[in-house]
Amino acid sequence: MIHPQLRRSLLYVPGNMPAMLQNIPIFSCDVCIIDLEDAVPRTEKDTARLLSRRFIEGYTQRNKEVYVRINGLDTPYFRDDLAQILPAMPDGIRLPKCEHPSHLRRIDDLLTEFEEYLGCEIGRFKVIASVESAQGIINVNETARASSRLVALGFSAEDYTANLQIDRPKTGEHLVVPRQLLLMACRAADIQAIDTVWADASDQEGFRRECEHIKVLGFDGKSLINPRQIDVLHEVLAPKPDEIDYALQVVDAIKGAREQGTGVVSLGGKMIDAPVVARAVRVLLSAKSLGLVDTDIDEQVIYGDADS
């Protein structure tokens, strides 16, 4: 079942810049991705690991998920990245250049080893993997199912267009196929689909148009490179009043059913199953983050027992 965790906005923050790291708590994005990869020059990898680790250790009042983008499995850096970062307990790892399900299986094994070593629950560290090439897109269906840690797949248009040896027009017609394939693989595997970054931070109008486009396609969220993009994205992805109304009805119905000891309920003659509930919860979380509703979402009421 799709987890209701909101992952609309995934903001990259360079791991080697303390002035930016310290601002992570204040931004309203759903996920922060501390970058040890492309944003960090080779000579600064050590610095970035240390600064990021210190920041995550000190970030005790977490108000968003924290992921760390490690360097690719084809580099000499990713082991040190994991060894330095995981003891600070980020929520997960963003794996770049995930072109084959074996990449995911490898990171899964590594994370399991670290979890054993650190004495934490197996499966604690989640993974969001990025698909960045033609090969990656061709394999995306298997990749999406390769690890139970995988909560979302991201798409990286920059590397993908480089790989295809084409330009990257802002209109995005060249991205129709990879976006659709990635999205379908994610839906089939019940994980979230995250769109690529919009690289021109000064073009807010173009960014808004792209947000509207990916909303129509069905993406759950988008990677961001500038905090100014957060509000625009959330505004575009905001649920409409009738969606909110319906979501409130669903949650009321399921709460009522829980109280009567049943997990099955119908609303307006339609059966309400788990994916409908999950969607309603995400609609309400999104609406609440924008101040559109006051309702608090109590997961236990909605799901009953924790393991159900």
Add this chain to the structure above:
Amino acid sequence: MSKNSLGREIPDIWRGRVLRPYRDPFSVQPEGPRVARPIRRVNPGDNKLLGSLREAIEASGLRDGMTIGAHHHLRNGDQVLNSVVKEIAAMGIRDIGIASSSIHPVHEVLIPFIRDGVITRIESGVNGRISRMVSTGQLDVPIVTRTHGGRGRAMMCGDIKVDVAFVGAPTCDEYGNICASKGPSACGVVGYSHSDADYADCVIAVTDNLVPYPAFPISIPQTKVDYVVQVDSLGDPSKIVSTTTRVTTDPIGLQIAKYAATVIDLSGLLKTGFSFQTGAGGASLATAANVRDLMRKRGIVGSFGAGGITGYFVDMLEEGLLEALFDVQSFDLKAVASVGRNPAHIEMSADMYANPFNAGCVVNRLDCVVLGAREIDTNFNVNVNTESDGTLNGNTGGHADTAAGAKLAIVVAPSIRARLPIVRDEVTTISTPGETIDAIVTERGVALNSKYQALAPDLRRRGIPVKSIVELRDEIYGITGAPRPIEFTDNIVGLVEYRDGTITDVIRQVKG
């Protein structure tokens, strides 16, 4: 020494002046009549246009021990004050006080004249090298910083007696009508000089754009101007006004602006007739941008914008979102152009703007003001006068005036600047008393003072972190650590005078 109500030690007498410690913002009652300037008679055919600054100084009767007035509308491009002091020194006159509305870095050429005893008092806030040298004991000249309204009040009450006022006049005719919105050195308005024109014994217009009679629109009329002098240039026009003032693109500034606009939105003040003032800083203007969007969406028409006016407020006026602008100082070219042609864009004296002792000033009519800060303490007191190293560098401006007058006074500031915590246990200098500040807005959250505590639940519902000011300080100290206290000597080099003439704080010499 006695403690004022803000807990600051204020000497009973400083350099011959009896000091009254600050008690509260509103209770000091003035007595007696306002001071008057001598009456005079100018007959038909009398000539007011003189050939040089020297001739004008001679005609004014300026002599040792007197005080001159000046304005800072030409900001860091001003050469009027520098030229006047050079001429005074060349004439052998000494022991002169300067009662400008502000001293800028461009005036550091006055340092030798301070050393030589030509200038012996500064009745104004000071920016730049002079203030740094005074703060570190390298230069000895007493400094009294006043608010804009406080300067008007001090002249009205006779606390500052200006003997000769030199008014930089961007355009002027030979009979003394001063127009500030035209000419190569156009600065829009000369709001700070109106009090000089009302109370100085002698008023000299200094212009680089002498036009045939009559010059208009009139900022200061011929009836108040004794002499006119033409000079080659008033200063460097590129430094007089900014070409544009911009809304910030810094994500932290934008976050602060979003929070501040939400406080304004929820305050209940944002409705037809809303009156509003912000500074020209990036986060303040970004707050104005958010408020403008809300006004557009809801079809709200505000009554007026006030203070130092930027092109941003001109846009709001022209868009019909505000009925009028009260302009004491024009900040950019768009504001300068607007005040010259739009009757709804009104030149305002500092007296009308903020003097607490007239029959009612504009700040009393403000719904909301958005202000900046160098430092804020856990009692909401704000410092805008001194730097983090303890040295004086700045004017109080309209800060304390608008905070006292507005129904909602919001201070916006980043929580950290260059590793320094902005919210802290104690501010270096109290410029604006915390009891006149209603909300502190940083990117880490909003702290509400007592009057607006009830907004907290609604703000939280809108996703805005509301914290006590102590929690905010603790959060910031958690990142920066507590700052080491600055060490001062016992030598008091300056006063921070509140708008009513009482003393909120003193400025001491920095040790070392």
